[in-house]
Amino acid sequence: MQLRFLGTSAGMPTRTRHVSALALTFEGQRRWILIDCGEGTQYQLMHTPLSVARLDAVLITHIHGDHCYGLPGLLASASMAGRRAAMTIVGPPAVRDYLEAVKAATGLQLGFELIHVDAATLVNEPLTLTDLAVRATRLSHGVECYAYAFDERHVEASLDTARLAAEGVPPGLIWGQLQRGETVIDDQGRYLCGADYRLSPRTPRRLVVAGDNDTPALLTDICQGADALVHEATYTEAVVKRLGTDNGHSSAARIAAFAERAGPGALILTHFSPRYASRPGGAHHIDEIEHEARAHFTGTLMLAEDLAVYELSRDHTLQRCE
Amino acid sequence: MQLRFLGTSAGMPTRTRHVSALALTFEGQRRWILIDCGEGTQYQLMHTPLSVARLDAVLITHIHGDHCYGLPGLLASASMAGRRAAMTIVGPPAVRDYLEAVKAATGLQLGFELIHVDAATLVNEPLTLTDLAVRATRLSHGVECYAYAFDERHVEASLDTARLAAEGVPPGLIWGQLQRGETVIDDQGRYLCGADYRLSPRTPRRLVVAGDNDTPALLTDICQGADALVHEATYTEAVVKRLGTDNGHSSAARIAAFAERAGPGALILTHFSPRYASRPGGAHHIDEIEHEARAHFTGTLMLAEDLAVYELSRDHTLQRCE
Known part of the structure; x- marks a missing residue:
């Protein structure tokens, strides 16, 4: 199971980080899943082996522009490239309204059907996508926002x-x-x-990918048995204190402390405020996020980078592979 | 007067060409004008000295996605970066409808005012932007589409x-x-x-930038006295014949033959179908566009490239400078 980050910046892009998008791929599967689709996602895809022809579903965590403004262009390009297979779009109802408004206003006609799924229905009833069962949990972020949990459905028995x-x-x-x-x-x-x-089948892998969220405890149930959690760490505590607000987001400290209690072996942080520079010289450096998180989380910690690929192996360990 | 191309691909991007956008800058002015704003325009701007804080106006030629899907993200980022000065948006009324629909559907709130100007009003009454008089001419492209002419308003007298x-x-x-x-x-x-x-002042420069258009003759009046014309050349004639349709676009031959008759000294072609590759190995090569155009146009001919800068000098000559 591979996580390929296409955008890791919060709100607006920087020279090194696009806005939010994350591709999920699976061993032996050419079909893949996209979680969030900020502006420029279709450009980032050109730097990967992934094709929109094989894109099974797009899951949008919430309707803020940095998580969905790349969707109309991605769909239009898929259509121009000849896609005719239906595509599933999961998200709050606002995502459907947004796409229908853009289609109507700009005369966009797609050569394939969009199957809209209200994310709220995945809270109680998992949706099957490729070989995964996908569930959702409501988060806290001002607008309707979700985390998605991905569970392997079939685990092969190995031979003694x-x-x-x-x-x-x-x-x-x-x-x-x-x-x-x-x-x-x-x-x-x-x-x-x-x-x-036949040896006992291994435990199925579970991955949780959360949207923007100021209340990590909402993830307690969905994180049970999770191998890895992807969550935003938009600010450090020092910046939250200076701004006087968290703007509906989590600090590195807050999400790291939650992950330490909740138990996923690995935590991947993403969605960093543009004030945290990846190179020396900025007002803040991305290392501040890492230092703050490490003070609270003793598991495997990664700070996502654009176009980086992380592998969640069958043995439930996470490592960066590209 | 400088033309900085931010995107030169038709319909969908390629690895070397973003979708349509063109920045206009002027000697001694920090304010600038953007013509069309395809997805990814704000990313391209990060590779230029231009700032959205100094963006005076955005002129949209028509409402197709490859010319406007970058606008919501660009406006959102300008707002997050602290812009408070009003911005002029010129285009068909559909542009206003599109932006209002996106703002409503995604909860986008801008920290500055948008001053919408219906492009149709510029057909008879020029609009003053920075130090230019801007007029519009209706084109033929299925949806309401315009060319914009930019005339220098003040030409300094030189001393004998x-x-x-x-x-x-x-x-x-x-x-x-x-x-x-x-x-x-x-x-x-x-x-x-x-x-x-005082010596006679030099003739003011005139630049014409056209949107998508299958009928170059519609540009006859607006091209009178123009120094340079920027126009799409989406296909070659060979491809138009094979497709059996021009899809509302111009071939290289058709726009080049028009330019030869209409008289602008320079012609910059842009908006190339993704089938024309910039590197060897594709089904078609961009050189095919150039060869076809050169067979019909004897003036200065340029094929726009992403991030290339072309200078229209006070002596009315056009040359590439970056």
Whole structure:
């Protein structure tokens, strides 16, 4: 399961960070999922192997412009490139209203159907996308805003190859039959029962990707059993204090302290205020976010970068791979 | 007068071309004008010395997405960056409807006023922007679409310094008074009349920037006396014939042949179909556009590139300077 960040800036872009967008891909699947679609997302995609022809669904966390202003252009380009397969759009009802308003005002006609799904329905009833079950949780951000949880639906059973070797069952067709749980007779006339050679399936992976949110505790339930949480850390506490408001956002300290309690092994921070520069010389440096978060979170901590790719492995560890 | 292309692709972007946007700047002016604002324009601006704080007006040629989907994000970022000065938005009434629909649907609040001007009013009554008189002409493109003509309003008179030297009038305050047309008495008691020493002012520059258009002849009047015409050349004739339609656009041959008759000394082509690659290996190469245009136009011909800067000098010549 790979997380490819296309934009990691809050509100407005910088020279090194586009506004919010995150692509989710899966082993062996060419179909993929996009979470948020800030302006310029279709430009960032040209620097990846991903194609809008294979884009299964777009999930919008909330209707603020830095999370959705790239959607009309992305859809228009997909249509011009010949896409005819329907696309699922998940989000608050405002997303549908926004797209319909833009289509009407600008005469945009798409060569494919948009299947709108109200994110609120995913709070109680998971939606299946590619091979994932997707649930939603309402957050706190002024406008209707959601976190999405992605659960693997099918986890393959692995085969106890050590036992097979010890019992003198050579690799071949029989191994596949045993892995599928079948009972077979081998060339020595032995009855072999699949159940005896299948190892317990590993635990399915769970990823949670949150929209903007000033109340991390709202994520407590959805984070149970999660391997990784992607959450905004728009400011440091020092900046929140100086501004006199968090503007509906979380500080690095607040989300890191929550993650430490809630238990995901890995925390990826994103959606940084443009005041935090990636290079020396700015009023603030992105390292301030990292230092503040590390003081509260002892797990695997990543600060997302544009076009960086993070892999959530089957062994539930997260690492950066590009 | 400088033309800085921010996007030169038709319909959808490519790896080397953003969708349409063009910045106009003027000698000695920090205020500037934007013509069209396709998605990603605010990203391109970060690669220029231009600031949205000094953006005087945005002129939209027509409401198609590749010419306006960057506008909400650009306005939002200008507001977040602290802009409070009103901004003029010129275009068909659909532009106002589009912006109001996006603002309503996404809760976008700007910290400055938008002064909407219906482009149709500029057909008969020029609008003054920075130091330019801007007129409009209706084009043919399915939706309401315009070309904008930019005329210098003030042209400085130059002084006949050779005559002043020959008559023994030394450089000094008197030269400035004479240049302003005043009558003065010099230290030899001579009456000197400004009108006798001012050379005829140079002809004001005129630039025409057209939106998408399948009927170049509609530009005949507005191109009279123009130094340069910026016009789309979406396809070559070979591609138009194969598609069986021009989709409301002009071929390189058609606009070049028009320009040859209509008389602008320079023609800048832009808005190229993504099928024309800038590097070898594509189905078509951008050189095909150039070859076709050169066969019909004998003046200065340029094919716009993203982030390229073209200077229209006081001597009415056009050249690429970046």
